[in-house]
Amino acid sequence: MLIDFLKAFFLVDRAQLNRYNKSTFQQSALRILITLTLLVFLGVELNSLFIATDKDSELFLTINSLSLTLLFALLFxxxxxTQASSLLFLGTLAVIGLLLVTLSNDSHAAKYGLISLYSLPLMARLLFSFRFSFLLSVANLGSFYLIVTDSRSLELTGSVGVVPAxxxxxxxxxxxxxxxxxxxxxxxxxxxxxxxxxxxLESLYRRLNRNHSLYEEIFEHTGTPTLLCNKYGKVLKVNQPARKLLSLSQQDKIENSKxxxxxxxxxxxxxxxxxxxxxxxxxxxxDTNVYxxxxxxxxxxxxxxxxxxxNVTHLKALKQELEDSQETNSRLVHFDALTRLPNFHYFCSQVNQRIKQEKTHYTGAMFIIRISQFKLLHKQYxxxxxxxxxxxxxxxxxxxxSDQTIISxxxxxxxxxxxxxxxxxxxxRNLSALIKSVLPEQIRMDGNALNIDYQVGIAxxxxxxxxxxxxxxxxxxxxEYSNSAEKYSYYDHQLESKLVEEHKLGLQLGDAIKRNEIVLWLQPQVSPNGQICSFEALARWQKEDGNFVSPFVFINIAEKLGLLPVLAENLLRSLIPTLSEWHDEHIHTxxxxxLAGQELMNDAFFALLMSLAADHPWLSDMLELEITETSPVMTNPLIHKRLKALHQYGFVIAIDDFGTGQATMGQLIDIPATVLKIDRRFVAPLPDDQRHLDIVKSTIQLARSLNMKVIAEGIETREQANLLIALGCHTLQGYYYAKPAPMSDWTNNNHEKAKELRMVY
Incomplete structure (x- = not known):
């Protein structure tokens, strides 16, 4: 009990020693020093009770008694x-030392005083900083001077000789x-x-803690039931999905079990x-029924x-049912294992048989249904x-x-x-309505209703x-031609010819991208006073025969073939040298x-964009990013995350073709866009069409409420330009001001044309 008390009092128990704390160390050192000093002075005091003292020792004993009182107070x-007590403790020792050295004629008292003074730097270093300790060491030069010059230290020279002195x-x-x-x-x-x-060690501990927390989070939120065990089968760790799968409660202790x-x-x-x-x-x-x-x-x-x-219990049950049935082999060949619906070959066999059995003028339709957002559902659930x-x-x-329908x-x-x-x-129209009526808009799962979206191809x-x-x-x-806007697409011969032509064009497009034949043209964007303030980079493809392919055509094909990231990378690399020269020439345009969104979903293209921003700190001032609002990936959380990262790098984010596609009011808030671009289809009918005028007004008002800049494109007349300026558009773009031109037109002759910020009258 006494030892435990002393450990706790002097702060040297295991709990205090296992962690580094400077203030605790100083407090512990102070308590130890005061206690030991107190014991020394207490021993002197007790010794004085049994040994008679002369007048020279009375001063020493008086100082000793006063010191005892002060030391008891400091210990309390x-x-x-702590800090004040430390200073008073050192001050007490200093005063005692000086008094005993300078006033006492007792040689033993002088020695005690000298020890007190000489001990101050060491104690100060334990309680304070090195600088304070060093100052006391220098101050002790005075004490040393007093001692060595005191005639009493050399009294023995005459009687004993030089050697003792x-x-x-x-x-x-x-x-x-x-x-x-x-x-x-x-x-x-x-x-x-x-x-x-x-x-x-503290830094390493923090890093270890961070890494441990990261690994804990990754392990816990993989979405897959997972457990960690050693080679002997001892369970070391288990995440929450695994606990749920194993039907464990929070009280069940699975760790360290077999x-x-x-x-x-x-x-x-x-x-x-x-x-x-x-x-x-x-x-x-x-529960042996759970597999x-x-x-x-x-x-x-x-x-x-x-x-x-x-958990394969459900699949196991289906498999078991098939194995127990007499038609197991047939079903494995002709039916889908999950839904028990006919597979492709058996479906075609049944349809062909139905067609042959019916009358000559039999009429029917076939349609293929594709669940649109299934990849997202698969990832989420x-x-x-x-x-x-x-x-x-x-x-x-x-x-x-109906029973007459063959489903696969x-x-x-x-x-x-x-x-x-x-x-x-x-x-x-009637067939589309029939198909729509049989497709469920929602599927219930675990009591929750999931909205289901489709695309349908019909022949x-x-x-x-x-x-x-x-x-x-x-x-x-x-x-292939169905989309989020036109979900029901019908086959005809023209569509087949179009697909064949698109296939050929797709092969040519791949070669054109490899050979960097697709180049950038620039179309000026002007301020309300007509001065060029920025450009829009537009992709143009001129084939070997001299004909241009419409950007709407080849961009759409590139998106279907997954070529957009490669195309965007080539175009961006071709633009960077011009922007660099403009930056050096102080052409602040x-x-x-x-970007159609597919590029930002591509890790390689996003990494390229971030590395260019890091290599060229000025790039965010010279390059604005327009993401097409019609792109279906606009709703993807990864797009929002990456756009926020680009925004933090200083890039201006603009939403192109606003009002024509996927963006919602909530996404306008989630996406860090600062520019709204009004699509040309809303500008073209102005100023005569009142409905389009109201849409443009509301869009500008929405942008103003969100503190966003507005760009109107597709301006072809002075009346449209004046109207949009009056409504509050910040930037205007269209054939009325300038048509797109090859980038070389702006860079020839040492960028002569780019340096001219011309006015439009």
Whole structure:
């Protein structure tokens, strides 16, 4: 008990020693020094009670008694007033030392005083800084001077000889140097090293904590049930999805238990070390009707195993039903394993058989349904829940279509239907309404309603020579031309010719991009007073025959083929040298560069854009980024995140073609755009069309309320220009001011034309 009390009082127990705290160390040192000094003075006081004292010792004892009182007081107040107590303690020792050295005739008292003075630097270093300790060491030169010049230190010279005096003098020097300089400097060096090590360890501890928190977060939020175990099957860690999958409550302690306590492998050969297999099927020990598939990933640095768990109970049940049925082999060949709908080959066989059995003038239609946002649902809800969505959709579709309809799951999220038609549904509008009525707008899952969006490609069966395979191909062609605006697309021969032509053009486009044949033209953007204030960079493709391909055509093809990131990278690299020269020439005319969204989703292009911004700090002042509002990726959270990063780099973000596509009011707030660009289709009917005028007014008012700049494009007349200026447009663009021109027109003759900020009258 006494030892524990002393450890706690002197702050040297395990809890205090395990953490670095400078104030705690100083308080501990102060308590130890005061206590030891107090014991010394208390011993002197007790000794005086038994030994008679002469008059020379009375001063020493008086000082000793007063010091005891002060030391007791400092020991009491040192916890609350550590700094003040430290100063008073050092001051007390200094005063005692000076009094005993200068006033006392007792040689022993003088020695005590000298020790008190010489001990001050060392104590000061423990309680304060090195500078304060060094000042006290220098101040002790005065004490040393008093001692060595005092005649009493040399009294023995006459009676004993030179050697004792010489020895006494050099003993004083040695004592002075050792106590005042050597020990404080050595202790300072030790404390400095300890402080540096403590700081370094504290930095390493913070980094370790950050990394640990990061790994904890990654492990916990992978979205996949995961547990970590060692090579002996001891569970080290488990995330929340895994706890939920294993039906564990928060009170269940799975850590440090054996994995065999929770999972039982189906294959008895792998029962002993089943967690070391690449993939193994197990059941829950507490519920053998739940099947878990375990996939192993080895962590080579530590020799542990990361196990990913997947609930395959539903798939297991379907598989078991097929195996128990007499038609197992047939179903595996002809039916989709998940939905039990006919697969492509069996579907075509059934449709062809239906066509042959019907009359000569049999009329029908085939349509392919594609669930639009399924990739997002798959990513958000996981594979198992995505399969449940597909299953629920197929059941709903079967329940709403007639028995005469043949339904198939082609692959993934594509479903094909072939149905007989009455006369009324030969009109495309009526057939579209029929298809829309059978497609569920929502799918319920775990009590939640999920909105489902579709794209549909439709083809009519019109002659006896058509086969199911041809109809599927026609539906696929039509599906290629469906989009978020036109969800129902019908096949015709012109569409087929258009697809063939687009295919050829796509091959030429790929070659043109490789050869950098697509170049940038610049169209000026002017302020209300007619002065050129910026440009828009527009892609132009001139084929070898001299004909230009419309940007609307080749940009759309590039987007379908996934070539936009490569095209944008080539165009951006061609623009940077011109911007660099303009920056050097002080031509402060920014250039707006169009992005369709697909480029920002590409990691390589985004990394290029960020590296260019880092290499050219001025680039954000010379390059503006216009993201097309019609792009479907506008709603993707990754786009919002990357646009915010670019905005933080200083880039001006503009929303192009505003009002024609995907943006909502909420996204206007999420996207860090500072510019709204009014599309030409709203500007063209001005000033005569009142409805378009109201739309433009409301758009400008919306931009003003969001503190955004407004650019109007497609201006072709003076009346349109004057009207838009009066409405408050900040920047204007169109053929009325200038048509797009090759970039070389602005850079020839040492950028002569670019340096002329001309007025338009």
């Amino acid at each position: 107040f040192c916890k609350k007033y 010489f020895t006494s003098f050099y003993f004083q020097v040695l004592t002075f140097v050792t106590l005042n300089f050597a020990l404080p400097l050595a202790v300072s060096r030790i404390m400095f090293t300890l402080e540096q090590n403590a700081t370094h 994995i065999q306590s929770w999972l039982v492998p189906l294959n008895q050969k792998t029962e002993r070390y089943f967690w070391q297999s690449n993939a193994v099927e197990c059941t829950l020990k507490k 878990i598939e375990v996939h192993r990933a080895t962590l080579t640095n530590h020799g542990h195993y990361m196990l990913h768990l997947q 996981g594979k198992d829940n995505a399969n449940r969505i597909i299953l629920n959709f197929s059941k709903t579709l079967q329940s709403r279509l 799951r082609l692959r993934g999220v594509k479903f094909a239907c072939f149905l007989p038609l009455g006369q009324a549904y030969l009109i495309q 009519y069966y019109q002659n006896d020579d058509q086969s199911a395979e041809e109809l599927v191909e026609h539906c696929e062609m039509a599906l 920014p250039v707006a560069f169009n």
